[in-house]
Each structure stands twice: as structure tokens, then as C-alpha cells.
Amino acid sequence: MNYKIALVPGDGIGPDVVAEAVKVLDAVGVKYGHQFEYETVLAGGAAIDAMGECLPQNTIDVCKKSDAVLLGAVGGWKWDTLPGDQRPERALLGLRKELGLFANLRPALLFEELAEACPLKPEIIEGGLDIVVVRELTGGIYFGEKGYKDTELGRAAYDVEQYAEEEVRRIAVVAFDMAMKRNKKLTSVDKANVLESSRLWRSVVTETAKDYPEVELSHMYIDNAAMQMVRNPKQFDVIVTSNIFGDILSDEASMITGSIGMLPSASLAKGNFGMYEPVHGSAPDIAGQNKANPMATILSAAMMLRYTFGLSKEADDIEAAVKAVLTQGGRTPDIMSPGKVSLGTKEAGDRIVAAI
Amino acid sequence: MNYKIALVPGDGIGPDVVAEAVKVLDAVGVKYGHQFEYETVLAGGAAIDAMGECLPQNTIDVCKKSDAVLLGAVGGWKWDTLPGDQRPERALLGLRKELGLFANLRPALLFEELAEACPLKPEIIEGGLDIVVVRELTGGIYFGEKGYKDTELGRAAYDVEQYAEEEVRRIAVVAFDMAMKRNKKLTSVDKANVLESSRLWRSVVTETAKDYPEVELSHMYIDNAAMQMVRNPKQFDVIVTSNIFGDILSDEASMITGSIGMLPSASLAKGNFGMYEPVHGSAPDIAGQNKANPMATILSAAMMLRYTFGLSKEADDIEAAVKAVLTQGGRTPDIMSPGKVSLGTKEAGDRIVAAI
Numbered sequence: 058m059n060y061k062i063a064l065v066p067g068d069g070i071g072p073d074v075v076a077e078a079v080k081v082l083d084a085v086g087v088k089y090g091h092q093f094e095y096e097t098v099l100a101g102g103a104a105i106d107a108m109g110e111c112l113p114q115n116t117i118d119v120c121k122k123s124d125a126v127l128l129g130a131v132g133g134w135k136w137d138t139l140p141g142d143q144r145p146e147r148a149l150l151g152l153r154k155e156l157g158l159f160a161n162l163r164p165a166l167l168f169e170e171l172a173e174a175c176p177l178k179p180e181i182i183e184g185g186l187d188i189v190v191v192r193e194l195t196g197g198i199y200f201g202e203k204g205y206k207d208t209e210l211g212r213a214a215y216d217v218e219q220y221a222e223e224e225v226r227r228i229a230v231v232a233f234d235m236a237m238k239r240n241k242k243l244t245s246v247d248k249a250n251v252l253e254s255s256r257l258w259r260s261v262v263t264e265t266a267k268d269y270p271e272v273e274l275s276h277m278y279i280d281n282a283a284m285q286m287v288r289n290p291k292q293f294d295v296i297v298t299s300n301i302f303g304d305i306l307s308d309e310a311s312m313i314t315g316s317i318g319m320l321p322s323a324s325l326a327k328g329n330f331g332m333y334e335p336v337h338g339s340a341p342d343i344a345g346q347n348k349a350n351p352m353a354t355i356l357s358a359a360m361m362l363r364y365t366f367g368l369s370k371e372a373d374d375i376e377a378a379v380k381a382v383l384t385q386g387g388r389t390p391d392i393m394s395p396g397k398v399s400l401g402t403k404e405a406g407d408r409i410v411a412a413i
Numbered sequence: 414m415n416y417k418i419a420l421v422p423g424d425g426i427g428p429d430v431v432a433e434a435v436k437v438l439d440a441v442g443v444k445y446g447h448q449f450e451y452e453t454v455l456a457g458g459a460a461i462d463a464m465g466e467c468l469p470q471n472t473i474d475v476c477k478k479s480d481a482v483l484l485g486a487v488g489g490w491k492w493d494t495l496p497g498d499q500r501p502e503r504a505l506l507g508l509r510k511e512l513g514l515f516a517n518l519r520p521a522l523l524f525e526e527l528a529e530a531c532p533l534k535p536e537i538i539e540g541g542l543d544i545v546v547v548r549e550l551t552g553g554i555y556f557g558e559k560g561y562k563d564t565e566l567g568r569a570a571y572d573v574e575q576y577a578e579e580e581v582r583r584i585a586v587v588a589f590d591m592a593m594k595r596n597k598k599l600t601s602v603d604k605a606n607v608l609e610s611s612r613l614w615r616s617v618v619t620e621t622a623k624d625y626p627e628v629e630l631s632h633m634y635i636d637n638a639a640m641q642m643v644r645n646p647k648q649f650d651v652i653v654t655s656n657i658f659g660d661i662l663s664d665e666a667s668m669i670t671g672s673i674g675m676l677p678s679a680s681l682a683k684g685n686f687g688m689y690e691p692v693h694g695s696a697p698d699i700a701g702q703n704k705a706n707p708m709a710t711i712l713s714a715a716m717m718l719r720y721t722f723g724l725s726k727e728a729d730d731i732e733a734a735v736k737a738v739l740t741q742g743g744r745t746p747d748i749m750s751p752g753k754v755s756l757g758t759k760e761a762g763d764r765i766v767a768a769i
């Protein structure tokens with residue numbers, strides 16, 4: 058079959074890591090007889106430099122015409138002096154909204170071989186760590202009304218956190234479905250003791266739970282969740298939360314794995330369409346130097362095969378290949394440790410291809 | 414001199430720990446010739462049970478008439494079935510607003526003697542940990558307009574995050590003053606790449622920095638801050654942030670010390686008025702059993718002496734006494750470890766009194 062993929066390499070190490078993911082996808086294509094067709098488009102700083110705007114209409118159009126999007130990274134110090142609302146990162150928000158990517162899946166997985174990089178004590182993460190944060194991605198305070206008004210205390214700026222029932226329901230359904238495929242345990246994180254929008258969130262999630270009698274649902278306040286993530290992360294399996302709380306909590310969850318250079322993500326729309334990208338940033342200091350770790354992007358490509366194309370065997374293959382390279386001792390600089398085999402970006406990609 | 418203190422023991426272990434703080438304050442009074450006068454009032458679940466509302470007007474009046482407030486804890490499973498907006502915790506929000514407590518100071522301190530309780534690896538916290546989170550406490554999404562409206566996606570609930578220039582300026586001043594008394598290093602945490610209110614926050618903090626040329630100011634996004642708190646907390650000294658981000662970040666910071674039962678807090682108004690309370694909750698399961706750790710409340714009383722009454726020598730004395738009890742090996746159940754001396758709530762209070 059023919060699969061159309063929009064490539065958005067973006068900035069910094071984005072192009073480096075996307076190139077390796079393409080190599081890996083092609084290897085999978087050869088092995089299984091699939092045809093992956095790519096169209097590369099600009100977004101972020103690269104688009105600002107070339108066309109004066111971070112998210113050109115053509116980029117949106119090409120993404121919409123494709124079956125899936127693979128993104129590298131956007132942003133970098135080069136554009137950090139631009140006003141906040143003109144930064145490259147705005148391209149991400151634009152893509153999420155334009156493509157209807159309401160469900161962000163972020164696995165926080167501890168790779169056994171890299172366990173020593175975890176900042177938590179060994180006894181806390183004994184037996185591994187395997188959490189998926191399901192973050193709402195097109196609603197809440199990110200996309201609510203915002204602006205300025207005059208008040209007694211001077212000019213004020215505001216942002217509206219808002220959730221409608223249907224917005225909550227659809228993300229809850231994604232999370233419950235995910236829980237059913239895993240350990241049937243879901244934690245919904247909110248701030249229902251303070252926020253009206255959280256109270257609605259909680260009631261819709263509770264309502265949705267009726268369709269999933271096998272899933273054990275619990276609710277937790279965001280402040281407590283941020284603590285529990287450090288104290289005892291193994292209590293979590295699937296977490297579902299709002300856009301802003303998910304931003305914070307998924308980053309915290311990534312960090313406790315100790316290997317942010319390894320973590321993929323998927324942002325899904327209704328149907329099978331999705332955008333896939335590594336959790337790490339654009340790391341402009343090492344761009345183009347064959348130093349970046351391509352594994353998070355390669356694992357993002359695996360998520361693409363699984364969620365958008367329904368090719369789970371192929372996805373398993375990629376994941377196994379990454380694991381094999383780690384087991385052989387292959388390490389890019391970010392995860393290097395004494396006695397291991399140092400690999401550049403390209404060599405890491407080659408080894409993963411070889412393992413497929 | 415005569416100092417008037419409103420006592421709000423609250424729920425669960427609140428009364429247990431406040432009683433010990435009073436013992437300690439009285440010991441300080443005897444030693445230095447101060448007179449502390451107490452008036453005890455109800456708030457939280459205790460007030461709901463006795464008077465049908467979590468924050469009776471009389472409680473507010475008595476607090477306002479006093480020089481400072483010492484609070485134990487509010488809330489508990491007994492009242493957990495009440496609708497969110499009638500829970501005991503609402504009393505906290507009410508007190509903050511009514512008393513104008515806009516600046517919440519939360520030290521996250523690693524007690525050397527309890528370092529093994531820290532969930533982070535020893536190398537990450539080597540040399541100790543000493544952070545103060547300055548959280549804005551009477552603004553933002555906690556107190557912005559909230560409600561319901563109809564939308565295309567069904568009924569929606571909303572909460573407005575809003576900050577006025579003056580609200581940001583006054584909390585920034587508290588944080589810069591704090592930085593000047595410490596290591597002249599301040600991190601302002603926001604989400605200026607997404608929120609208009611964060612952009613205003615950032616510009617006012619930057620503006621305020623001009624009055625503190627010696628302070629090294631940096632800005633960090635909340636998602637990154639939540640990561641850095643785990644990866645390398647020692648990079649932080651004073652942190653200033655909004656109400657909701659401060660709620661999350663200060664709890665995370667408390668947790669990485671590993672000893673939440675030891676951490677005090679201060680909530681300050683304009684002038685010297687303040688409310689002081691431990692960071693831990695009401696722990697209803699051990700209420701009245703002489704098992705609670707009173708040290709956080711006793712250290713909160715020390716903060717009261719320092720910030721509201723200007724009695725820093727006396728405050729130092731209390732802190733030294735708590736430290737002495739730890740050094741002697743005295744431990745309440747929450748911080749007990751093999752080979753140490755087990756203490757009940759009262760015995761811990763007595764030992765601290767003896768050390769004064």
C-alpha cells in the first residue's frame with residue numbers, strides 16, 4: 058500500500074533526526090512491501106526565515122492532504138527575540154488547531170538499559186516505569202479567548218480556560234480506550250476544588266466511565282499529581298488531563314524517565330490522522346553535527362505506523378530494533394555512559410535499519 | 414510586648430499540631446519576655462459541622478483583628494462528598510482573599526538529617542537543597558470570573574486567568590526582596606509562549622528588576638520548570654510565579670525534599686500581617702492519636718515571629734531547637750527510620766520546648 062507522509066523537519070536538530078526516521082521507515086517499507094511517500098514542508102524558524110511566517114498556508118495544506126505528519130522540532134535561540142506571539146513554537150499550536158489534533162499521547166517509558174539516567178532513586182522505579190499521559194491538545198487556556206482590559210490595579214491581561222462537554226468526552230474516550238488496551242487503570246487529573254472547568258471535566262470523565270466498567274478510574278488534583286509523579290510514579294498507568302496541566306505533567310513524567318531523548322509522542326485527530334514528533338526540543342547548539350539522538354523520532358514513526366496506518370507488527374519491529382541497538386550498547390552522546398559504544402545520529406539510524 | 418494571634422486549628426491533625434506550636438511560642442515568650450495572646454476560631458470542616466459554613470464571619474473578623482493567624486489544616490474525607498464549592502478547602506481561599514494574603518512563601522528545604530527520605534538520587538541533591546517558592550495567592554485563575562456558557566460542543570465551563578500590572582508588581586517586589594536577602598538569584602516562571610497573562614507577567618517582572626540591579630533574574634516556562642525541579646533542583650534559589658503554577662510547582666518542590674511533614678509556609682498581606690500554616694494536609698486517619706509531626710507548624714510559628722513580629726532571634730531559636738531534636742535522633746512516625754528515637758506529637762513538642 059501507499060502511505061503519504063508530510064515531513065516537517067523544522068529547526069535545529071529536527072532535520073537531522075527526521076532524516077533517520079525516513080531511513081528507518083524505508084527499511085520497513087522494503088521489508089513489508091509498503092510504499093511511503095514523503096513531502097517535505099517548512100514550519101517554525103525555518104519557515105520564518107524562508108517565508109516570513111512560522112506556519113505557511115502551504116504547510117497546512119500539504120499536511121491536510123497527507124495521511125500523517127512527522128515533525129522534527131521547532132524553535133531556537135535565533136528567534137527568541139521575536140515577540141512571544143511570533144515565535145516558531147506558534148507553528149505547533151497552529152498545526153494542532155488546523156489539523157484538529159485534540160489528543161496528545163505521551164508515553165513516559167523507562168528504558169531498562171538507561172535506568173541509571175533516571176533522577177529518582179532506584180527503589181522508586183524498581184521494575185520499570187510505563188506511563189502514558191493523554192493530554193487534551195486543542196482546547197483549554199491555550200485556545201480560549203485572551204486579551205487585555207483595564208482594571209483598578211492597572212492594565213490586566215487575561216486568558217480563558219474553557220472546556221465544553223464534548224471536548225472533554227472525546228479526550229476521555231481516547232484515554233479510556235488506551236486504558237482498556239493496557240492495565241485498565243486511569244487517573245484523571247484536574248483542579249476541581251478550585252476550577253469550574255475542572256468540575257465539568259470531572260463530571261464528564263465520570264459519566265464516560267460508565268461505558269468502561271472494567272476501567273478503574275480515579276481523580277487527582279494537579280498539585281498532588283505533580284508530587285506523586287516524584288514520590289511514587291509507579292502508581293500511574295494512563296493519565297488524562299487538560300491542555301495546560303498535561304503540558305506540565307507530561308514534561309515532568311518525561312524527565313523522571315531520565316531519557317527525554319528517547320521519548321516519542323503522537324497527536325491524534327478524529328479518525329486515523331495524526332502528527333508524530335519527539336518530545337525533545339530543537340537543540341540548536343548541536344544541529345547538523347551528527348550528535349542528536351534520532352531514537353525519539355524513530356519511535357514516533359513507530360507510533361505513526363501503529364496509530365495512523367494500523368501497522369502494529371511493523372511498529373513492533375521498529376521498537377524492537379531500537380531496543381536491540383541499546384542492548385548492543387549503542388549510545389548517542391545524550392545517553393552515553395562509560396563502556397558503551399558511541400554513535401552519531403547517522404550511525405544510530407544505520408544500526409536501527411540494520412536491526413530491522 | 415503583646416502579640417495577638419488567631420488560632421485556626423481546623424480539621425484532622427490540625428488541632429494536634431497547633432497545640433504544640435502554642436507550647437513552643439509560650440516557651441519563647443517566657444524566655445524573651447513576650448506575651449502571646451491567642452483566640453481560637455473555627456474554619457473548614459470543623460466550622461461546617463458546628464455552624465454549617467466553612468468560613469464563618471466571626472472567624473474572618475477575629476483574624477482581621479489579630480496581628481497574625483496560625484492555621485493547622487483543613488479538609489478531610491468526611492466532607493469529600495460535598496460539592497466542590499462547599500468543601501472545607503474553600504475556607505483557605507476565603508481567608509486568603511478576605512485577609513489580602515497575596516504573597517505565599519514556601520521554603521523547600523532539605524533537612525540534612527532527613528536527606529535519605531528524598532526521592533531524588535543523592536548526587537542530585539548533594540550539598541543540600543534550599544529553595545523558596547514565592548506564589549501569588551489572591552489573583553489569577555483562582556479568583557477570576559468563572560461560570561458556564563453554551564457552545565457548539567455542548568455546555569462549557571470556564572475560568573479566567575487574569576493578572577493586572579499592580580498584582581504582578583507587588584508579588585515581584587516580595588520575590589526580589591527575598592532574593593536580596595538570599596543569593597540574589599530569582600527565577601520567574603510563566604507560560605509566556607502561550608498565555609497573554611504570562612506575557613504581561615514577564616514584562617512587569619522584567620520592569621521591576623530595574624530596581625534590583627544586583628539580582629540575577631531569569632525566566633522559565635512552567636513545563637520546563639517542572640522538569641528542572643526533578644533534573645537539577647539546585648539551580649533554583651528564589652522562584653516567583655502565579656497562583657496556579659505556584660500551587661503545582663511548590664508542591665513538587667516540597668516533595669523532592671522528601672519531608673513534607675517538616676515544611677512551613679507563610680501567606681503575607683501588605684504590611685506585616687500574615688497567616689502561617691504547615692504545607693502538609695489534615696491527615697484525618699491519624700488525627701488525635703499523638704502521631705502527627707508538629708514540626709512544620711512549629712516552623713510556621715517561627716516564620717510568624719520573623720515576618721510578622723520582626724523577632725528574628727526568637728525565630729532562629731525555634732529553628733535551632735527543631736534542628737537539635739532531629740540531631741538528637743528524635744523522629745515522629747512520618748520521618749522515622751531505623752535506630753532513631755520515636756516521638757509522639759506531644760513528645761516532639763516537649764523536646765523542642767526543652768531545647769529552647
Ligand SMILES: CC(C)[C@H](C(=O)O)[C@@H](O)C(=O)O
Pocket residue numbers: 146147149150304606607636
Ligand atoms: C512550545 C509550546 C507551545 C508547547 C506547548 O506548550 O504545548 C510545548 O511545550 C509542548 O508541550 O509541545
Ligand SMILES: CC(C)[C@H](C(=O)O)[C@@H](O)C(=O)O
Pocket residue numbers: 250251280502503505506660
Ligand atoms: C486546597 C487548595 C484550594 C489549595 C490551593 O490550591 O491553593 C492547596 O492546594 C494549597 O496549595 O494551599
